Amino acid sequence: AQTVTQSQPEMSVQEAETVTLSCTYDTSESDYYLFWYKQPPSRQMILVIRQEAYKQQNATENRFSVNFQKAAKSFSLKISDSQLGDAAMYFCAYRSFYTGANSKLTFGKGITLSVRP
């Protein structure tokens, strides 16, 4: 079974600075998807960014980018120019590429990010 580990329960960043959130995963598969979700105080989950394992290029969405290291099974999220609105809980998630209609997301335990003004 796949597992997703987020070992840092909390992190803090100064507004306008850059922060990196870590995520590692364990899988025997070669093709899969990885996601970062944001859960703000409203508690509604929002997709931040996703990465296909077969793509070598790291995904980027505006101020959010990932550092995907397939051999190391590492998938970190970098937030540039941090804003107060980035304060939230962030979850890393994994999905197998091959399990078809019954595939599911496996989530990490999350990390709480606070942004200092």
Added chain:
Amino acid sequence: DGGITQSPKYLFRKEGQNVTLSCEQNLNHDAMYWYRQDPGQGLRLIYYSQIVNDFQKGDIAEGYSVSREKKESFPLTVTSAQKNPTAFYLCASKPSHRGWEKLFFGSGTQLSVL
């Protein structure tokens, strides 16, 4: 606007009581999911449904039941058999067995035991 509506936002359960959490979507999505979120535990899958009148158990289905009589609705019942029901419950939906980037979440229901 299309979206997922979960109700109520807060729910209290007495000992031995069954309670039902509502999840309604107007996104015309085929698949719907129920997750449980505990502090420090992340999200865990309770039940999911790929099509009307069909559903499957997730990782922590014991003490829960669901139905999928309509495409728009996927209610979750927390039965008295669930001994530790206090948690935050999230419903989600997506268009088909593909398109996980199109997974949408509701705003959740916080269930507490009196």
